[in-house]
Amino acid sequence: MNPGRRCEAKHVTTYLELTDPQDIRPARAVSARFTRVDPPDGAVSRWFYERVGADYAWIDRLGDDVATWQAHAERVETWVCALLAGERAGYFELQRGADGTQIRFFGLLAPFHGRGLGGHMLTVALRRGFELSDRVWLHTCTLDGPHALSNYKARGLVPYRERR
Numbered sequence: 652m653n654p655g656r657r658c659e660a661k662h663v664t665t666y667l668e669l670t671d672p673q674d675i676r677p678a679r680a681v682s683a684r685f686t687r688v689d690p691p692d693g694a695v696s697r698w699f700y701e702r703v704g705a706d707y708a709w710i711d712r713l714g715d716d717v718a719t720w721q722a723h724a725e726r727v728e729t730w731v732c733a734l735l736a737g738e739r740a741g742y743f744e745l746q747r748g749a750d751g752t753q754i755r756f757f758g759l760l761a762p763f764h765g766r767g768l769g770g771h772m773l774t775v776a777l778r779r780g781f782e783l784s785d786r787v788w789l790h791t792c793t794l795d796g797p798h799a800l801s802n803y804k805a806r807g808l809v810p811y812r813e814r815r
Contacts, residue, residue, distance in 0.1 A: 663815050665800060667808035668751070668788040672781040676807040678770025683740065685775050688729040693720030696729055696756075699742040703758035708794050727755055730779070732772045740768055743776040751786030758796070769798065773806045 669675065688695050697720045700712055715723075727744040734740055741759035745752050754776055759769055780787035789808070791799045804810075 662793040663813060664790055664792045665810050666788065666790040666812040666814075667803050667810050668786060669777060669781075669808050670786050672778070674807045675774060675777050675781075676805060677774045678806065679767060681767050681771040682735050683768060683771065684733050684735060685772075686731050686733065688724070688731060691721070691724035691727075691729065693717060693722070693724040695731070695742075696720055696724045696727075696744065699729075699731075699739075699758070700756065702760055703741065703756075706761060707758075707796060728779070728783075730776070732759075732768065732775075734763075741772055743772060745776065745780055745783065747783045751788055752780040752784045754780065754787065754789040757789065764796070764798075769802050770806065773802055777806060777808075 694717075697712075697715070700709060703709070712720075712723075727746045729742060729744045731739060732741040732743075739760065740763040741757075743757040744755040746755045757773065757776060759772070777787055787808075789803065791803065
């Protein structure tokens with residue numbers, strides 16, 4: 652999920668939210684470890700953005716310099732999902748604002764698709780989002796992974812706006 656990329660006219664952007672943590676429908680737990688990147692590190696954010704987004708037209712930020720990536724990292728919480736053997740599998744970034752906590756970026760590296768990690772990682776992201784505020788939201792585009800929207804809905808997120 653890349654909210655920064657402009658979705659072209661032929662694509663649909665769907666905005667989803669949760670306003671009650673009790674509405675989270677957890678995915679089955681998967682053996683993985685979630686670690687917050689602290690202190691914030693723009694190089695980690697860039698690494699995941701480039702690799703997760705390679706198959707989904709995440710191109711808007713590819714030209715950003717080191718200082719811009721670092722400034723971004725300092726505005727968000729970045730969490731890395733790793734398998735128990737330590738191999739990086741995916742990440743999510745949360746940004747707290749006046750309208751709640753936005754899941755800014757969320758995604759798995761290609762070799763880890765289809766293993767149940769996405770649902771588990773989203774469950775972890777939503778729970779952390781509710782520790783920060785009383786609303787968690789995101790938006791996704793039809794350019795994103797083919798299972799992104801269904802995963803968001805399966806975890807309990809509810810669409811509240813659609814833009815074509």
